[in-house]
Amino acid sequence: MIYEGKQKIWADYQKEIPDDHYFYVRSCIRQSFFPASEATFLDITRNRLGKDIFETEHHTTCGGIAYHSDTIPQETVMTIIARQFALMAKNGYENYVCSCITSFGLYCETMETWREFPELEAKIRENLWKTCKLDFAKPKYLIHASDLIYKYRNLIAKQAVHKLVNVHTGQPLKVVEHIGCHYSKMFPSKGVGGAEYPYVLVGMIEAWGGEIVDYPERRHCCGFGFRQYFIKGNRGYSLSNTHKKFESMEPFHPDFIITNCPGCPYFMDRWQYVIAESTGKTYGQDGHGIPVLTYEEVAGLVMGYDPWDLGLQTHQVGVEPLLDKMGIEYDPEKKYQGKGGKDIGRPEPCACLK
Amino acid sequence: MKNNVLIVGGGPAGLEASSQLQRLGYNVILIERSTALGGHLAKWDRLFPSGVSARETLKSLMGHIEGVKYFTDTEVQSINRLEKSYNVILSNGITVLADAVLMTTGFDLFKASRKEEYGYGIYNRVITNADLEAYFRNGSDPRIDNPKRIGFVHCVGSRDEKAGCRSCSKVCCATAVKQAMEMKQAFPDADVFCFYMDLRLFGRHYEDMYLSAQRDYGIRFIRGRVAEVAENADGSLQVKAEDTVASKPLKASLDLLVLMAGMRPSVSGRRVGDLLEMPVEEDGYFSVKEGIVSGQKSPHPGIFLAGAATGPKTLPDTLADARAAAVMIDQYLSDVFPEAKHYKNLVRELW
């Protein structure tokens, strides 16, 4: 691997990210899968970085899941999106930040489509007016939440309490980065670093002292694939995709995986459990899995948040080995205690996955 | 008086045209942007289908240009049309009053790094056809370390609209088959795979070359374009393609991957073209006046084209094109400058 070669490509795909005043929209499924992530994002950006991030309870889903499951037509999706944009404009923002990769891809797709077919945009404007009596303005900047963390990666590094380094060996942690398919595969120019070697997560890892490993199936989908998962008959297919990725990354012995998409961490985390329990195969050290973290969680760890406040207990794959490597203090007792110390229940012990 | 003919580009086409025009009794000025004459031919080792030495071929081309004034490291600075001829100022300060200009600006090799998924410049063991020729010429390349499994990817930057080139580069298939056989000669116990979309080998002896590659060298031809390359933990490459004959996706680990970079219009040639406001077609190559009928005439009087400047050509095509251009220029000048005729006859008697 020739690092300079990658740098050349990264140089070709730089994207402009505004400095402040962001309109933030959440992801449907992250809120339930890894609820602490978005909270952490807001806390970091608002309180640690002192940025103006506005969010409104009036925003809805972007419709992406329905759209990608072929259950609603494109115009409907576009109208939903137009409404979100209207909300942004109404609140006086022009930098649109979304927490979800599916949404990000869909927003890009929509804006590109409107650029190609202005008449369609006009039609949507009309739809929105008919339905909600709202008018919308297209965002000046459309960015994904991970782009923001990327932008402030060095500031975060400055405030870092922990580094992505194995405190016992002093070696940088080996990190696998997994980018949501819809981040830049559709529009390479819209993602930091393009589609082949996206830099958005790599940048964070490098800034925080870790080392990225490129494994053959790094481009491969996590296996979510919407209807591939929703329909039980297809779940084997979803599982096999994830399996393929882990088989491919195994020889590189990564310490953890960092992701920037709602579905990916969920599936790469839960499918490790399914693979272990149904085939007996585990990919981490001595029977453990490979922890799969969101970029907010990683940022949080680096900045010294308590692992349980970051919601790491909601992961199927135990994060303790990673915390130990990073030399992060944690209280095992508190793992399954929610706010005010009340028990949030524990998962069934696994037969194969430690 | 002698007519001046300016030839822009010292590749095979330029060399052949200048020697022809010289013999026809013209005063030929040949300019070459780089430090040496010969163009891409100077960088190649052996030529398909018979495997003759590029060095020798170039030498014999150079052998015929005595008397031709040529300047290397020289570009066209400005050029403007006078009533009958062109006033050209060269970067070395010389001004030429050219009665005819022949554009033999040739082609650039496609920048393989632009096909990011192939990882040229990122993976240690991915090289291009040009790199391989260089290896054959001077026998060493750190990336080529006794490979056991070698892959050739045809159509890199050819027949690929996203890479900015819809058309076929014409020479890559034959080159790939030639280089595959050469690699097999160099590493007899290696497995060699050629990933092709269509095998476009149509010239004389090309089919024999293909048959021999299969029968005598055991080279495996896989119909399907490599779509993804990655590096394994041990540094070997993992390539993915579809075997479209078996209609199944395919995976292979290789020790060396050779990208058959195609032909793109010469950028510097294009620059000169812009000075002359020469029209180019969608594919970026110069357009000719009446298509088939006068393949070497540009839409501007007194400006002619030969070789890859008007699209991908094999070496024999290029040389034939250059000779044709010489004849056309001769006709043109004889019509425009009838008075120079008797002098030319004088010169021709010398030959």
Add this chain to the structure above:
Amino acid sequence: MTPLSYILTAQAAEVAQAAPEVIDRIPSGYNHFVIPFCIGIAFFLIWITVGCIRLLLKIPHHDRLRFWASLVNPVTALKNIRDLFFDCLFHVKIWKRKPLLGYMHSAIAFGWFMLIVLGHIEVALFVPKRLGISKTALFYPIFYRFFVWMNPGHTTLRGWVFFFLMDFFLLYVLTGISLAVFKRFRSLALGMKHTTKPSFADRVALYSLWLIFPLRLLAESFTADLSGGSFLTIPVNHLWHFIFGDKLWIMPSWWLYSICLGLFFAAMPFSRYMHILTEVLWILLRNAGIKPNHPRKGVAEAEIYACSSCGLCLDACPMNVQKKNLKYSSVYFIRFLRRHNEKKINEIADKCLMCDKCHALCPVGVDAPALRRAQRATVNNSICFDYSYLDSASAAVEQGWTSPGPDCRPAEGEDSTPEVMYFAGCMSHLTPRIIKSVEKVFKAAGVSYVFADEGGGICCGRPLMLAGRNEAAAKTIAANKKMIEGSGCKTLVLSCPICFKVFKEEYHLEGIKVLHYTQFFNELIASGRLKPVMGQERLVYHDPCELGRGCNVYYEPRAALSQLGTLVKASKEYDESLCCGGSLGSLTLDARDRAKISEAAVISLVANKPDKIVTACPLCLKTFSESVANSSYPVDPVRVVDFAEAISESL
């Protein structure tokens, strides 16, 4: 003269008168020089007795019974005797082909045979005590001339006749031998382009054989003045007296003679000359109708040892157009079978085109192609296959009949079951002109027919058999059989000799007449249903291997073609005809080698400048067409047409 002396002489004369015609010169009837011969012959006799017993034991029980039965059955017995004389002694088959060569073989075989027989009769007549169960019986008759003294005073016509006959046959053999010696160096003169390379044992036996008879002449001529002789030995004897005076080299010559005989018999089992006796056994087994089921064991053993390595198959083999392919001829195949050289055996077995010419021309009737197939079977029969689809396939084929096209409908006034069923076969489907012509002829003759495999059928099974995949073939055959017998047709017409042979020999179709279209069309012409117009063209007919040598169909196609134009001869035809080179028989022969063979065949066919080459096999048709089309060899413009095509064009 004194009275005493008179009496003495008178007595002597009396004694002479009284004395028998033949007197023991050596009363013991033995001399050391016989030892080499005795050793040789003894070894030889033991060898073949053991061999015969082993062989007969290897044959399956029912075959053995069949064998004994055949010996007593007068019909086969007669055939046996006939074959033994014609094949083993007179070599009639060779006579027919190459008279000089025939003479050579018969001279040696028959001549020697007579010398032995007459020798024994002589002994039986003159010194019976030496025969029968006497210890001298083994060698005495052979060296008879040495042991006796001829009473000059008492010669009879009987004696004289024997002397004459013995000398005569000796001379007869000597001429044969001299031809043989000559052939070694100038084989072409005897009509042989190629000859076999003799092995070591062959050479020992060969040279001793060459010497035996000259030495016999020498030995007997030395003793001729004592033990008598005739027109050959006596003059030679006088010559010796003239040269050597009284010092005759009697003993050395008899020693040498005996040594050569001994050597010959000792070397025989390991040499080609073993055939002299195995041939007999093979003929008996063959006539008993016992077929080999293994390339080497059982009957096959007799068969391979019956091969005389005469090398006639070398010239016969179509592959001989390239010298490099001579090594694949039957003679070498059999030699390697004898030597148990598996690798070579398989290599040679696979090469063969199965044109059957070597079999047809073999003086001893060794069926090498059959042995090759048996050999292939040992390797290929076990190859797994899955023909479970055959039933549905044949059903699909039958589907094709239920909706017969207009051409398939029976002509007016006939009962609804069509007259014939036409089975084109795989290869005919590659040569549509055959199918079209056949149908055209059918219509012209008002023959109602069903086109069995119009939409493509199942293979006939012959190609599988040729490759030795007999089990697979059996399955295929069964499927086709069921289908055809189910059709209720009475006559089955085939346009492919490969199909024809297997349908005729292996299918055993009850109550169905199996005809090759050459036969059927010839019938149509003979019965006047088909009226071809006589044309001006010169036609040459190519005998396809499977049709001619394979099924003995030579006459009908020629009879029919002679109605269309002038039939000219090919330089090689009938059972001598050359394989087209396209044969399915060969497994390993590559395209280039095949092309050479086709070339040779075409050249033989155009010997008399025909306008059309007519063949009756889709394979030959395709092969010849291609060969003529891209002929790099000089050949006048000639059209290659199929038999049916030729007929239909003349209608």
Add this chain to the structure above:
Amino acid sequence: MVDFGFGLVPSSRINLDLFDKERYEELASMEPDVRKCMSCGSCTAVCTAGKYSATSLREAIECIHNGQPDKALGMLKSCQFCGKCTMVCPRGINTRHLILSINKTYGEL
């Protein structure tokens, strides 16, 4: 082991690394023509057995190259050996012997 009602799906992908070179060279020494195939498909088009069952020499050769000899044998098991493919092969490949050789080389797998 837990049964989730779904599981890993076997991959249909060709893995060239499974190609057994030694055996292939064995085959090639038995019938060198195997190298000459250019996948034109004439053999499959005329195949007698192919009309009723999946039989294709072209595909069999492909499978061998792709490290799927068992599949190759399956492609040939219903071959009737009629020789039409030999007649139509533009490269003059000795198809019948090739089929035998494939069976002999990979048969006992």
